[in-house]
Every structure is written in C-alpha cells, then in structure tokens.
Amino acid sequence: MHKNDQMTPNERLAAFMTGSPMDRILAMPVVCSMSGMALGMTHKEKRSTALNEARAQAACYERFGNDLTITEYGLHGVGAALGSVLTDPEDAVPAIIKYALEDINNVNQLDMSRLELKNDKKFQLHLEATKILIDMVGKEAPTGVLISGPFTAAASIYRTENLLRATRKNPEKLHQLIKFCNEGLKMVYREFIKAGAVILLCDPIASGTILHRNQYLEFVLPYTIDLMKDIHEAKGMVCYHICGDTTSIVGDMVQSGCDMLSIDNRVDLEYTKKIAGSKVPILGNVDPVEIMYLGKPEDVDMAVKTCLQKAYDSPNGYIVASGCDLSGNIPLENIDQFMASVRKYGKWPLDPNNFL
Amino acid sequence: MTVLKAELLKRLSDGVVDMEEEAVIETCKEYVEAGYPALEGIMNGLVDGMNRASQLYEDEEYFVTDILLCSDAMYEGLAVLRPHLPSSEAEKIKPRGVIGVVEGDTHDIGKNLVKIMLETAGFEMFDLGRDVPLNSFVEKAREVSASFVCLSTLMTTTMPGMSTVVELLKEAGIREQVKVVIGGGPISKKFADTIGADGYSHNAVEAVKLVKSLLNIA
Numbered sequence: 290m291h292k293n294d295q296m297t298p299n300e301r302l303a304a305f306m307t308g309s310p311m312d313r314i315l316a317m318p319v320v321c322s323m324s325g326m327a328l329g330m331t332h333k334e335k336r337s338t339a340l341n342e343a344r345a346q347a348a349c350y351e352r353f354g355n356d357l358t359i360t361e362y363g364l365h366g367v368g369a370a371l372g373s374v375l376t377d378p379e380d381a382v383p384a385i386i387k388y389a390l391e392d393i394n395n396v397n398q399l400d401m402s403r404l405e406l407k408n409d410k411k412f413q414l415h416l417e418a419t420k421i422l423i424d425m426v427g428k429e430a431p432t433g434v435l436i437s438g439p440f441t442a443a444a445s446i447y448r449t450e451n452l453l454r455a456t457r458k459n460p461e462k463l464h465q466l467i468k469f470c471n472e473g474l475k476m477v478y479r480e481f482i483k484a485g486a487v488i489l490l491c492d493p494i495a496s497g498t499i500l501h502r503n504q505y506l507e508f509v510l511p512y513t514i515d516l517m518k519d520i521h522e523a524k525g526m527v528c529y530h531i532c533g534d535t536t537s538i539v540g541d542m543v544q545s546g547c548d549m550l551s552i553d554n555r556v557d558l559e560y561t562k563k564i565a566g567s568k569v570p571i572l573g574n575v576d577p578v579e580i581m582y583l584g585k586p587e588d589v590d591m592a593v594k595t596c597l598q599k600a601y602d603s604p605n606g607y608i609v610a611s612g613c614d615l616s617g618n619i620p621l622e623n624i625d626q627f628m629a630s631v632r633k634y635g636k637w638p639l640d641p642n643n644f645l
Numbered sequence: 646m647t648v649l650k651a652e653l654l655k656r657l658s659d660g661v662v663d664m665e666e667e668a669v670i671e672t673c674k675e676y677v678e679a680g681y682p683a684l685e686g687i688m689n690g691l692v693d694g695m696n697r698a699s700q701l702y703e704d705e706e707y708f709v710t711d712i713l714l715c716s717d718a719m720y721e722g723l724a725v726l727r728p729h730l731p732s733s734e735a736e737k738i739k740p741r742g743v744i745g746v747v748e749g750d751t752h753d754i755g756k757n758l759v760k761i762m763l764e765t766a767g768f769e770m771f772d773l774g775r776d777v778p779l780n781s782f783v784e785k786a787r788e789v790s791a792s793f794v795c796l797s798t799l800m801t802t803t804m805p806g807m808s809t810v811v812e813l814l815k816e817a818g819i820r821e822q823v824k825v826v827i828g829g830g831p832i833s834k835k836f837a838d839t840i841g842a843d844g845y846s847h848n849a850v851e852a853v854k855l856v857k858s859l860l861n862i863a
Contacts, residue, residue: 322802332802376749376776381802384751450754453710454717455666498830499754501708533830552814578801578831583839617801 291354298356298430314635315608317357322616331380339417345426360419361435363425368445369407390447393462404473432483438492439512442470482525496533517546554612558599566603572610586626595628599645654690661694664714673725683729691722695765716761743785744795745773747806752799758849764854783813793824808840824859
C-alpha cells in the first residue's frame with residue numbers, strides 16, 4: 290500500500306461499490322502505454338515479455354498507488370492475430386501498416402480459430418502478464434485489461450477509411466465483419482475474466498470525432514450491448530471508454546449496459562454527470578496530452594481540482610482518471626502530482642470547501 | 646439537343662454533394678461531349694460541389710464518411726475532365742504543399758481529409774502517405790519547391806517528430822520558404838507554438854483557411 294494512503298485500492302473500490310466510507314476518492318490515471326518508464330524500460334522492452342509487462346505495472350503501482358493496474362490485449366490484437374502487420378518501434382505504440390482484410394467481400398474467409406488462445410502467441414503473452422500481475426499485486430489492487438471494442442477490432446482488420454465507406458456502400462458485409470469481431474472478442478474477454486481482470490473496453494474508432502451518431506447506433510451500440518451481456522454472464526465487470534469527442538453519444542453509451550463509463554478530455558465532465566451520472570459511476574477526464582504530457586505539476590493539480598469541482602457529486606460516484614491512456618514520454622512527476630492532488634482534494638469525507 | 650452548360654455544372658456540383666459517383670462520371674462525359682471547357686467543369690461543377698460539402702461539414706450536417714464519399718465522386722469526375730484541360734491550364738503552377746503522417750504513426754484519415762480540402766482549394770499536394778521518415782518531408786519540400794508542409798499524427802509518441810521536421814527544415818536552410826502546419830488528435834495550438842510551427846488546425850476546413858492566411862492567398 291502506498292505510504293500516503295490508509296486503504297488498499299481493493300478496499301477502496303469495495304467501499305466505493307457499496308457506498309461505504311473510504312480514505313480518499315478513487316484515482317485511476319491510465320498508466321498503460323507509458324508504464325515501462327517506471328522501470329526505465331522502453332515500450333518494446335515492456336511489451337516483449339509477460340514478466341516485463343507485469344513488472345512495469347507493479348512498479349507503477351508501487352510508485353503511484355494508483356487504484357487500477359492495467360495489462361493489455363490491445364486495440365490491434367484481433368487484427369494482428371488475423372494477419373494484419375504491425376510496426377515494431379523501440380519506444381512507441383505499434384501501428385498497423387498492412388491490413389488482414391483487403392476486400393470486405395472476403396469477410397467470410399476470416400478464420401476465427403486464429404483468435405483462440407492456443408493459436409495466438411500475443412494473446413497468451415498478455416494473459417500470462419495479467420496472471421503474473423494479479424499474483425504480484427492482486428491482494429491490494431485490481432487489474433484491468435485494455436481490449437478493443439467491436440468497431441475498433443474491425444478497424445484492426447480492415448482499413449478505417451474503407452470501413453467508413455462500407456457503412457454506406459456495403460453495410461451488410463460490414464455487419465458481418467463486426468459480428469465476427471464480436472464473437473472473437475467474447476472469447477478473448479472470457480479468458481481475461483477467468484484470470485480475474487476487469488474489462489476496459491475501449492472503442493476509439495467509434496469516436497464521435499469519426500462516426501456520426503447514427504452510425505454509432507447502427508454499427509456499434511447493438512454489438513456492444515451484446516458484448517456487455519456476455520461479459521456479465523461470465524461474471525465480469527466492464528468499464529466502457531471511447532476516445533475523443535463523444536458528447537453526442539454519451540447517453541447511448543450508457544445504454545450498452547456498462548458498469549462504468551470513462552470519457553476523454555473532449556467531453557465536458559459536468560455534461561456527462563448530467564447525462565450518465567445517475568446510471569453509472571463516471572471516470573475522467575484530465576487531458577492526457579496537454580496536461581499530463583506537456584503540462585507541469587501545477588497544471589496537473591489544477592486539472593484534478595477542476596475535475597472534482599465538476600463531478601464529485603455525480604449520483605453514482607466519480608473516479609478521477611486521465612481522459613485516455615497515458616502515452617509517450619510522460620514526466621512521472623506529473624503522475625505523482627495527479628495522485629497527490631487526489632489525496633489532497635479528494636480526502637474523505639469529501640469537503641467541497643477543499644476544491645470549490 | 647445539347648443540354649445547357651449551366652444545367653450540367655449544377656448536376657456535377659449536386660452529384661458531388663450527393664455522393665453519386667456514377668452520376669458524376671456520366672455527367673462529366675456528357676459535359677465533355679458537348680464540348681464545354683473542362684476547367685469550368687472542374688471549378689464550377691466538381692469543386693463547387695466539394696466546397697458545398699465542406700460547408701455542410703463545417704455546419705456539422707456532414708461527417709467524415711460524407712466527406713470521403715463526396716471526394717470519391719469529385720476525384721472520379723476529375724479523372725474524366727482532367728485529360729481535356731488545355732495544356733496551358735494543366736501545366737499552370739499552383740502553390741504546392743507536402744503532406745503526410747509522421748514516422749511511427751499510420752492513422753491517416755485526418756491527413757487524407759486535409760489533403761482533399763487543400764486540393765479542392767486549388768493547391769497541388771504531394772502526399773507522402775503515412776509513417777513518413779521525417780527527412781522525407783524536407784527532401785520533398787525542396788524537390789518540389791513547396792510553400793508549405795502539413796504534418797499529422799494521432800499518437801502522442803510521434804509528436805516530437807514534428808519538432809524534428811521543423812529543425813530539419815532549418816538545417817536544410819529552407820525554413821523561411823516553407824510554412825509548417827500541424828494537426829491531429831493530440832495536437833494543440835500550444836504545441837504548435839512550442840515547437841515553432843507556423844500554425845495548427847483542428848479540422849480540415851480550418852486547415853485551408855490557415856494555409857491561405859499563412860500564404861497571403863485570398
């Protein structure tokens with residue numbers, strides 16, 4: 290347990306879920322892509338072995354005392370297993386350079402068995418990392434696994450621009466592709482749930498910055514509802530996140546049946562509280578780039594304070610989080626400050642005089 | 646009876662706005678057969694339609710998918726009309742720009758939208774694609790005597806590459822001649838200022854206004 294806390298993240302989360310008192314408000318900076326930095330590892334070193342991935346998370350937890358440790362199946366996992374080709378940069382997140390599916394009319398040739406645990410080495414690695422991490426920190430802190438949602442999984446198989454064209458020109462095949470992804474994802478989710486991880490379902494390509502609400506309603510939400518149902522049947526818990534400006538779909542996202550909702554910095558937290566706060570706990574939304582990457586500790590302090598002002602009284606509870614994954618050469622002091630500010634302003638019982 | 650030019654131009658413009666690729670191709674052929682000038686068909690037909698689509702995008706009536714489909718129709722039409730441009734027009738020098746997604750990143754929808762809008766606005770764009778080695782921006786800018794370079798990224802980890810391009814342009818001694826504009830999800834005006842870029846745009850329509858103002862083009 291972090292020296293400045295009185296409860297472990299597990300105890301705090303349990304208190305949060307049952308509405309019991311806790312030592313401070315929950316804090317979940319998304320320390321995923323950058324986690325290797327806590328041990329001086331590059332991104333490539335971090336992602337190369339299960340042990341490294343787990344050790345990086347354990348090191349973050351030790352230093353920050355953050356309330357959620359995170360492993361990843363990733364956003365490109367489905368595509369990579371099916372034959373999409375990724376870059377392999379030393380210190381950055383890999384990006385897709387070649388897509389498994391060139392012509393959407395060939396969607397029925399995709400081979401579901403390649404997504405199975407026994408056939409996918411990367412899946413095995415990340416699941417192993419999750420198990421090791423839970424062994425290391427599970428007594429104190431929960432572990433979440435970052436996995437793509439259906440639309441982003443489809444975009445890891447088939448080029449996004451053509452995916453968008455297909456929403457008009459070939460909706461039937463596109464539905465088939467997304468349905469395929471959904472069935473694959475169910476299999477993946479279930480393995481991580483079995484290992485004891487919380488599902489962090491991220492669907493960045495379904496962002497309001499890219500899709501119109503109508504496209505979200507037709508091609509994303511029905512599949513997401515189906516997924517959430519399956520996760521719950523498997524006794525899993527799920528936090529739902531879409532990047533960018535999701536203002537127009539926040540109300541729809543809650544309809545998915547998610548257990549928690551996470552929003553990016555492009556969406557107003559107060560608006561989210563109004564639309565979704567009475568249904569689920571909300572997480573957000575310190576700007577991961579402007580504040581966490583480019584800002585100074587005093588900017589972080591101010592940003593955490595502003596978030597609390599906006600959302601501390603959200604009816605189903607509020608968790609201070611970064612708007613999105615922390616990536617790039619983030620000054621670790623900014624994450625230290627993030628936690629220090631939550632401990633300062635979010636001390637229990639919450640006293641609005643501390644931050645208003 | 647020959648269809649009036651004005652009517653064909655309207656059909657071209659409407660065809661782009663309505664994303665009707667086939668109709669645009671057919672109308673372009675009809676337009677050429679009637680002997681009307683290709684340049685006018687491009688400017689007052691296809692480009693006019695794309696400009697209307699941009700306006701709809703700005704008004705948030707059109708979204709990314711709409712713009713992509715409108716541009717598909719426009720480019721199909723251009724492929725029919727361009728060969729009929731008189732050589733004096735075809736060879737006319739337009740202001741040139743180099744565009745690409747910086748090394749390490751392959752997300753290129755934003756870049757493609759910006760390129761579409763800039764081409765529509767009359768710039769000649771040299772598209773280096775995605776995951777572009779930083780030095781290639783400089784080499785291409787020099788090779789084609791570009792007036793500006795557009796850099797895009799969606800990933801935080803590749804943002805520093807933009808700063809490197811600015812430095813490389815300086816080292817090559819052409820920074821003064823080449824404006825640098827940047828954009829993409831994690832990018833901000835503040836970041837543009839920090840690395841010494843000339844401008845930042847948060848969307849494709851704004852990018853055109855930005856480039857025009859930097860180059861003093863009305």
